[in-house]
Amino acid sequence: GDQVEQSPSALSLHEGTGSALRCNFTTTMRAVQWFQQNSRGSLINLFYLASGTKENGRLKSTFNSKESYSTLHIRDAQLEDSGTYFCAAETLPPGTGSNRLTFGKGTKFSLIP
Amino acid sequence: EAAVTQSPRNKVAVTGGKVTLSCNQTNNHNNMYWYRQDTGHGLRLIHYSYGAGSTEKGDIPDGYKASRPSQENFSLILELATPSQTSVYFCASGEKRLGAYEQYFGPGTRLTVL
Numbered sequence: 001g002d003q004v005e006q007s008p009s010a011l012s013l014h015e016g017t018g019s020a021l022r023c024n025f026t027t028t029m030r031a032v033q034w035f036q037q038n039s040r041g042s043l044i045n046l047f048y049l050a051s052g053t054k055e056n057g058r059l060k061s062t063f064n065s066k067e068s069y070s071t072l073h074i075r076d077a078q079l080e081d082s083g084t085y086f087c088a089a090e091t092l093p094p095g096t097g098s099n100r101l102t103f104g105k106g107t108k109f110s111l112i113p
Numbered sequence: 114e115a116a117v118t119q120s121p122r123n124k125v126a127v128t129g130g131k132v133t134l135s136c137n138q139t140n141n142h143n144n145m146y147w148y149r150q151d152t153g154h155g156l157r158l159i160h161y162s163y164g165a166g167s168t169e170k171g172d173i174p175d176g177y178k179a180s181r182p183s184q185e186n187f188s189l190i191l192e193l194a195t196p197s198q199t200s201v202y203f204c205a206s207g208e209k210r211l212g213a214y215e216q217y218f219g220p221g222t223r224l225t226v227l
Contacts (some may be wrong), residue, residue, distance in 0.1 A: 006155075033215065043203065043218040050212065086155060090214060098144040098163040099207070099214035100171065103155035 018075035023087035025068040031063030031090040118217035132191040136204030145187035
């Protein structure tokens with residue numbers, strides 16, 4: 001099965017409302033990154049978390065490594081939030097000094113006019 | 114100014130032909146990565162590198178080779194392109210800073226193999 005299970009696969013919100021996206025990990029992960037893919041296809045870095053909670057504007061993310069999940073909260077949704085959100089879980093291959101990311105399948109977010 | 118650039122941005126190739134996708138980064142990062150993105154699969158790691166001269170297999174390396182001739186450049190090579198390799202390819206760079214390995218992505222290359 002997939003190592004990173006992302007839900008929901010699609011989300012529609014009215015402007016000004018909010019919701020949460022979630023990623024569950026089937027194995028222990030060292031850290032998580034969240035990205036927004038915009039309409040042009042570009043991947044925008046939102047958060048990198050090895051633990052705890054980070055907040056940036058209307059976005060907040062939490063990573064619970066013990067319970068193997070991460071969440072991304074969007075509040076006061078705006079048009080510029082549209083796109084697809086991906087979580088990516090990090091592991092560290094031994095002897096390389098590098099990390100590897102395993103991506104979820106994404107949450108397609110759209111604003112209801 | 115874009116720190117990770119990819120060329121070409123769009124490519125049409127024929128089955129059996131050789132395709133080289135190029136990536137350049139000005140972040141001075143040690144690590145570079147190649148992913149592909151297909152509908153329903155998110156991004157999947159093909160190859161990565163932790164420094165000039167190194168290449169490592171990712172999760173789906175079959176049918177691809179990689180080359181890291183310098184800190185700045187990382188290429189993905191399809192020796193015999195097949196239609197199943199039609200996809201959007203992303204390059205990324207990153208390295209460990211203050212305990213974090215954050216990756217930064219290029220704009221992507223859309224490859225169509227006919």
